[in-house]
Amino acid sequence: MLVSTFISVLVVAGIFYSVFSWQKYQQALAKMMAIDSRITLEEDNKHNLEIINRDGSPRLHFRVTFKDTPVGKPLSLGCDWINPQGEIIHQNRYQTRTVEKEIWHSRCRYRIGNSSIPGTWKVEIFSGDRLLREQTFQVE
Template sequence: MNQRLTQEQLNQIIAEVQGLQLRQEAEFDQQQIQQILQELNLPPELLDEALIQLGRRQALEMQQRRNKMIAFGVVGAIIIAIAGTIFFNQQQSSLLANVSVQQDNITLADNRNLQSVSRQSNPELFYRVILKDAPIGKKLSLACNWIDPSGQVVKQNNYQTREIKTSVWDTYCRYTLNSAAPAGNWKAEMLLEGRKISEKTFAVE
């Protein structure tokens, strides 16, 4: 061997040789172990069985440690998933909480605003709402209640918008008023995920 070494490499080799020597001194061969057992008045013929049992125990301990690490990993993944879900839901709730109404009107199909309407013509009414701060890229779950003068909900619309493209978003729901509808002050209201965001009163004659 004619390889030249630096002083740092030489120091590393010396440390490695010292470590090997210490490990060899700390290890016992089978003959030495049998002598120790005889000195302790223990049957040396049980040495092989003891070595087998020791190997099994060490393998079991390694398996248990591995199982613990796997269990910790699974629990950690579950915690991260739960935290991510909570964070996502909070973000969604925050986005929905910002949605409000910029303008709302009761109209006919021709988009003509109404303050009052005759029930005799069986008109189809539209509750048109302009949302502001709508979450772009999301679809909103909306509902409309059409409420007669006694406070009874006579019609409910439930629908989902298309994917929101702009923060100001037009939407509507509709109801056909029949000639038997009671006269008086009616009300249409819109709800976002169960939260009322607008209402409009109109007269039925």
């Protein structure tokens, strides 16, 4: 009887700890925000590309800097690449490595092809269903 009571107490304590940890992580995620972003090619020259020439099918990188990231756990992020007609052409879903500091950099990628529709494109990055940053660019 004593052993089963002890095991029950441990199970209940484990459940409470898990729920508390999950809530704390969700609160930390809610505080996280994007403070900078830019679109670059593979080589990051620290400048934002506003006009993309589709010749040669360049691989674009949407580089985002976050602040107040929850340290000690990876982030689950996603990006949508949206063409001028409002269609999601490509989606990235990924998990970062374990976050080591409150200022954190991440990126998602997409290759613009010769057949890509010219005009104003948009890329969005989010955590769950929370939009963290969006950026537009021109494809010629």
